[in-house]
Amino acid sequence: MAILTLTIDDQPVSGTETETLLEVARQHGIEIPTLCHLDGLTDVGACRLCLVEIEGASRLQPACTTRLQEGMVVRTNTERLQRYRRTIVEMLASEGNHHCAVCVSNNHCELQDLAYTVGLQYVRVPYLYPAKTLDATHKDFVIDRDRCILCSRCVRVCHEVEGAHTWDIAGRGIGCEIISDLKQPWGQSTTCTSCGKCVLVCPTGALFEKGATVAEMEKRTEFLRYIVNARQRREWNPDLLHEE
Amino acid sequence: MTVEELHELADRERERQAGVRHRVLYCSAAGCVSCGSHATRDAFKAAFTRRGLTESEVVGTGCMGLCGQGPLVKIHDDGVLYERVDAGLAHRIVDEHLVEGRPVAEHQLDAASPFFASQVKIVLENCGRIDATRIEEYIAVGGYEALARAVAELKPQEVVEEVRKSGLRGRGGAGYPTGLKWDIARKAPAEQKYVICNADEGDPGAFMDRSVLEGDPHRVLEGMAIAGYAIGASQGYIYVRAEYPLAIERLKLAIRQAERHGVLGSRIFESGFHFRIDLRIGAGAFVCGEETALIRSIQGRRGRPQPRPPYPSERGLFGAPTVINNVETLANIAPILRHGSAWFAALGTPRSPGTKVFALAGKIRRTGLIEVPMGIPLRRIIFEIGGGTPEGTEFKAAQTGGPSGGCIPAEHLDLPVDYEALATVGSIMGSGGLIVMDSTSNMVDVARFFMEFSRDESCGKCAPCRVGTVHMHDLLRKIARGRATADDVALLEELCETVKETSLCGLGQSAPNPVLSTLRFFRAEYDALLGPVEVFTPSNPLARGRGPGGS
Structure with missing residues (x-):
């Protein structure tokens, strides 16, 4: 496979043509903010936070879905991009009912971290205070749609990794919401395996374990890479287990 | 069917039409039907019976153009066009015009008037001229000749080259060169490729594609089959919205007739080229007119756009190279092959021919x-x-x-x-x-109307469009109600920029355009609605000297 060289933020970097700008940037210690991206899941380019400037391209491109090309000149952190990122996080903050002080994920929340990163100190648009629902019918977990930012990580992990496809999105535009099965209560879902992957990958406190109270819900996402790698490399051959 | 059989069929139909004593064409497109053209048709039939004109016929055609003056009727014998033809007038036309030879002057439209004389008809050449429900009439005016010629005489590469040289650009709005799109799909190595006709016309007030589909569906099928031959596809889909029931009905009929006559299906014109067309009915989401969302919708999935690249011409429907063209683009294909690319390129302007x-x-x-x-x-x-x-x-x-x-x-x-x-x-x-x-239109309200539309039609996938359109709409409403200040307009402009630059698909990227253009040309209308920016001024004169409120 050909090795390509390019420039990201004036740094010469290299990678292969199957890699994305985001992967290569992170390998070289260049941080690009993301929200819908998660290592191990298919990228959808939905949150628009990882948009970067590419010389010669007419539009900004999401780093998570853009493949490397020889000689690309990329800028990831210009004044303009910073401004757009702040406005997008501002949009997300105004869209839900986010009350950090009483949230299970306080101090462990990717949205909260992002707000600090992009320097969002004040929301200029009116909060929308949408009427969202909470579903605590599952025996172990709760979904509080007030805190959902529609990144669709739960939908993708359930479909791609667990293979259950319990979660999906209903409605459109501002009325979109995450639903289980055909909009039944989560506890009545016949497809859910209660594996808990969706809870672990949720960037906010929208999905959490029962019993967690304020600031207690810490998420882990590293497990995803192990599972996906092991599956792709067929390390889960039953014969290997018996050899030991 | 062979090419000779096609010509025979055309001759037979032309002879049949020449043998008819009086041919009355009435508009049977949705606009005229809604103002009563079916009653007009029945009245003509009754009048023919009454006057004993048995060897005459009344033919329903596609849109005749002047939709505001319907129902429209054209007398094929001498080309006289009538407006607002109700049942009573139909009887008068038969009595006075057809029998006595005196046209009914007060309802007659002047064919030399600028409305007709300034137009150049290629896409609409058959609209208002043929019966859309009979393939024979399309063939009689040269239909399927272009497909026959392409399949029999041209290599796929030559067809692509002809379209490329014509300079035809996508009529869906963005204006991408059609020949280039076809060329990429033709060169893409794949067993299976697809042609999609985008008939998900959804702009408020737009009815071009509907009129073509209702008035001349075979033209679109022919264009698709030629595209299929050019890129090496054997399957086409027409994605048409459910709100167009008449277009769907006519397309279904047209596909059945084309298959029966062997111009669609297996071994077209006795060659090794196979091409089938199926309909897919959209459920009314505006975003499904965006090509990647449309493709997902055909696949039975949620109609949401995907980041491009990859473009559909490399990886589209079911992962196969796919050419996706608008109805009007495909309607231009047969004439280009019939008259040659040079003829088409000479029309219009050098960069935008046709x-x-x-x-x-x-x-x-x-x-x-x-x-x-x-x-x-x-x-x-x-x-x-x-x-x-x-x-x-x-x-x-x-x-x-x-x-x-x-x-x-x-x-x-x-x-x-x-x-x-x-x-x-x-x-x-x-x-x-x-x-x-x-002068009676309010431009702030125009911007608000379109933003409301974009807000309601946003799919919700990407954050800037999903939330940004809500806030932009709310700000426009606030301005329209006279409750906003210059700060609100500044915020609106900033949101416009962010949504335009960061949204995932064309819907979000272009949603701010109505606001930006009205701000650019009609800013005074916005300013007239604004209140003063309120600045807090402390009543204590000592405090007034320091803070930002002081002078």
């Missing part, structure tokens, strides 16, 4: 469907063809491109209508909706 169909609507005297050469000044469309704004009002702006376009003010009326010129004033060609506004 014609464009527009749906004229809004505050204009003659609403309807028109086809004009590219590069015609906007002034001629609105004042010559459309007859200007109603009595006592003045022209203010023309809106093109629907919720993705902008408003063009009077000072730019001499702008030639082509892709580049419209972009310079912050609008787009769009699919062909042209809404005229006069």
Whole structure:
């Protein structure tokens, strides 16, 4: 496979043509903010936070879905991009009912971290205070749609990794919401395996374990890479287990 | 069917038509049907029986153009066109015009008037001329000749080359060169490829594609089959919205007839080329007109856009290379092959050859469907063809491109209508909706209307469009109600920029256009609605000297 060289933020970097700008940037210690991206899941380019400037391209491109090309000149952190990122996080903050002080994920929340990163100190648009629902019918977990930012990580992990496809999105535009099965209560879902992957990958406190109270819900996402790698490399051959 | 059989069929149909004593064509497109053209048809039939004119026929055709004056009727014998033909008038026309030879002058339309004389018809050449429900009539006017010639005489590469040389650009709005798109798909190595016809026309006030599908469906099928031959596809899909029941009915019938006559299906014109077309009915989401969302919808999935690249011509429907063209683009294909690319390239302007169909609507005297050469000044469309704004009002702006376009003010009326010129004033060609506004229209309200539309049609996938359109709409409403300040307008402008630059698909990227263009040309209307910016001034004179409120 050909090795390509390019420039990201004036740094010469290299990678292969199957890699994305985001992967290569992170390998070289260049941080690009993301929200819908998660290592191990298919990228959808939905949150628009990882948009970067590419010389010669007419539009900004999401780093998570853009493949490397020889000689690309990329800028990831210009004044303009910073401004757009702040406005997008501002949009997300105004869209839900986010009350950090009483949230299970306080101090462990990717949205909260992002707000600090992009320097969002004040929301200029009116909060929308949408009427969202909470579903605590599952025996172990709760979904509080007030805190959902529609990144669709739960939908993708359930479909791609667990293979259950319990979660999906209903409605459109501002009325979109995450639903289980055909909009039944989560506890009545016949497809859910209660594996808990969706809870672990949720960037906010929208999905959490029962019993967690304020600031207690810490998420882990590293497990995803192990599972996906092991599956792709067929390390889960039953014969290997018996050899030991 | 062979090419000889095609010609025989055409001759037979022409002879049959020549043998008919009186042929009365009535418009059976949705516009005229809704104002009673079926009653008109029945009245003509009754009048023929009454007068004993048994060897005469009444034929339902596609749109005749002047939709505001329906039902329209054309006497095929001498080409006289009548407006507002109700049942009573139908009887009069038969008695006075057909029997006694005196046309009914007060309802007669002048074919030399600018509305008709300024138009150049390629896409609409058969609309209002043939019966859309009979393949024989399409074949009699040269239909399927282009497909026959392509399959028999040209290599796929030569077909692509002919389309490329014609300079045809996508009529869905963005204006991407059609030949280039086909070439990429043709060169893509794959067993299976697809052709998709995008008939998910959704701009408010636009009805060009519907009129073509209702009035001349075979033209679109022929264009698709030629595209299939050119890129090496054996399957085509027409994605048409469920709100167009008549178009769906006519397409179904047309596909059945084409298959029965062997111009679609297996071994087309006795060659090794197979091509089938199936319909997919959209459920009314505007975003499904965006090609990647449309493809997902055909696959039975949620109609949400995907980041491009990869473009559909490399990886599209079911992962296969896919050419996706708009109805009007495909309707131009057969004429290009029939008359040659040089003929087409000579029409319109060098960078935007050919014609464009527009749906004229809004505050204009003659609403309807028109086809004009590219590069015609906007002034001629609105004042010559459309007859200007109603009595006592003045022209203010023309809106093109629907919720993705902008408003063009009077000072730019001499702008030639082509892709580049419209972009310079912050609008787009769009699919062909042209809404005229006069002095009674409120431009802030126009911007608010289109933003409401974009908000309701946002799919919700990407954050800037999903949330940004809500806030932009709320700000516009606040301005319209006179409760906003200059700060709100500044915030609105910033949101416009962010949503335009960061949204995932064309819907979000172009949603701010109506706001940006009205702000650019009609800022005074916004300013007139603004209240003063309130600044807190402390009552204590000592405090006044220091803070930002002091002088």
